[in-house]
Amino acid sequence: MQARRMKYVWMGVVLALMVAVVSACGGAANSGKKEKTRVVSTVNGDVEIPVEPKRIVALYYHNILLAFDMKPVGANLTWWGGSPFLKDVEADGIVDVGGPPSPEAVAALDPDLIIMNSNNADDYEQYAKIAPSVLIPYDPANSVYDDSKLLGEVLGKPEAGEKLLKQFEEKAKAAREKLAGKMDENAKVAIIRIDAKGGQFSIFGYNYGRGGWSVYKGLNLKMPAKIEKELNDQNAQIVQKLSIELLPEYLADADYVLVSNEGEGMDSLANRDVWKTIPAVKSNKAIELDGKQYFYFDPISIEAQLDLITELLLQHS
Numbered sequence: 001m002q003a004r005r006m007k008y009v010w011m012g013v014v015l016a017l018m019v020a021v022v023s024a025c026g027g028a029a030n031s032g033k034k035e036k037t038r039v040v041s042t043v044n045g046d047v048e049i050p051v052e053p054k055r056i057v058a059l060y061y062h063n064i065l066l067a068f069d070m071k072p073v074g075a076n077l078t079w080w081g082g083s084p085f086l087k088d089v090e091a092d093g094i095v096d097v098g099g100p101p102s103p104e105a106v107a108a109l110d111p112d113l114i115i116m117n118s119n120n121a122d123d124y125e126q127y128a129k130i131a132p133s134v135l136i137p138y139d140p141a142n143s144v145y146d147d148s149k150l151l152g153e154v155l156g157k158p159e160a161g162e163k164l165l166k167q168f169e170e171k172a173k174a175a176r177e178k179l180a181g182k183m184d185e186n187a188k189v190a191i192i193r194i195d196a197k198g199g200q201f202s203i204f205g206y207n208y209g210r211g212g213w214s215v216y217k218g219l220n221l222k223m224p225a226k227i228e229k230e231l232n233d234q235n236a237q238i239v240q241k242l243s244i245e246l247l248p249e250y251l252a253d254a255d256y257v258l259v260s261n262e263g264e265g266m267d268s269l270a271n272r273d274v275w276k277t278i279p280a281v282k283s284n285k286a287i288e289l290d291g292k293q294y295f296y297f298d299p300i301s302i303e304a305q306l307d308l309i310t311e312l313l314l315q316h317s
Contacts, residue, residue: 035051042136044133047128050113053155055073055111057075057097058072059097059117061117062075062094063298064151064299066086067148068148068157071094073095073111074095074105074109075090076101077096078099079099080099083296086298097109107130112131114132115133115154116134116136117137136154144297145161148161164299171307172306175307178314179219179317183313183314187221188256189222189223189224189254189256189257190203190224190250190251190256191211192251192257193262198268198269198272202238202240203230203238203250204260205231206237208238210291211258211260211289211305214306214309218306224253224254247278255280257280257287258288258289259287261289287316
C-alpha cells in the first residue's frame with residue numbers, strides 16, 4: 001500500500017515515454033507489418049519493450065496491473081502483496097518472486113517485461129539482462145493514480161490510468177451523496193495509529209494508506225488543524241513517535257477519529273484519561289479500522305476502503 005516504498009527517493013525525475021516505435025523485424029512502418037515492440041525512454045535510457053507484453057514480472061506496481069486487468073506472471077508479493085481485496089487474484093497464477101526479489105525466481109518465469117521502482121535501482125542491470133526492464137522512479141508526491149498514469153504510458157495504455165481515477169471519483173461522488181444530510185460535509189477526521197504499547201501514536205495524511213485517500217480525497221473530509229499543520233510542516237504523509245500525552249492536542253477539534261489497528265487498538269487506551277477526555281471519543285465517534293484491510297494503497301483496495309469507511313461513518317453519525 002506502502003511504508004517500505006521510501007527506501008529510495010528520487011525527486012524531480014520525469015519519466016518521458018513513447019519517444020519512438022520500432023518493429024521487431026524492422027521497417028514495420030513501411031512494410032505494413034504489425035509492430036511488435038516499442039521504445040520507451042526511461043531514467044536508464046531507451047528500453048525496447050513488447051507492444052503487448054504477455055509475461056510481466058512486477059517487482060512493484062503489480063496491484064495497479066491488476067486494476068488494469070493485466071495479471072503479471074510474477075510479483076513481489078512478500079512486500080507488496082497481502083491486501084484482502086486482492087487476495088483471490090494474487091493467489092491465482094501469480095508467483096511470489098520474494099522480497100527482496102530473487103533474480104533466479106524472476107528468470108525462471110521467462111518474463112518479456114520487468115517493471116520496478118526505485119527500491120530495485122541497485123539491481124537494475126542484473127534484471128535488465130533477464131528481460132527488458134523499466135524502472136519508474138519513486139516520487140513521494142505521487143498518488144497511486146499518478147503512478148497508474150505513468151504505468152499506463154509505459155504499457156501504451158494512457159487511458160487506463162485516467163479510467164481508474166474517473167472510476168474512483170464517480171464512486172466517491174456516490175459515497176458523498178450517501179452521507180449528505182447525515183454528517184457534516186466539513187467534518188474533521190483524524191487517522192491515527194497507536195504504537196509502543198500505548199506510549200506513542202502516529203498520524204496519517206491522504207497519501208499513506210490507512211484509508212486516507214478515501215477520507216480526504218474521496219469524501220473530501222477535513223483534517224484536524226494540528227494534524228494538518230504537523231504534516232505540512234514536515235512535508236510528510238506520516239508523522240510517527242508522537243507522545244501519547246499529546247493525543248488530546250492533536251485530536252482537540254476532530255469530529256471523528258479513525259484508529260488503524262496494526263497490533264494495538266483502542267482498547268489499549270480505553271481506561272486512560274488521555275483517551276477518555278477526547279471529544280470524539282466521548283461522543284462515540286472513535287472508530288477502529290482493521291489494519292489488515294486499510295494498510296494497503298492501490299486502486300482496488302482504495303475503492304473497497306471507500307465503501308467500508310462510508311458505512312462506518314454512517315453508523316457513527
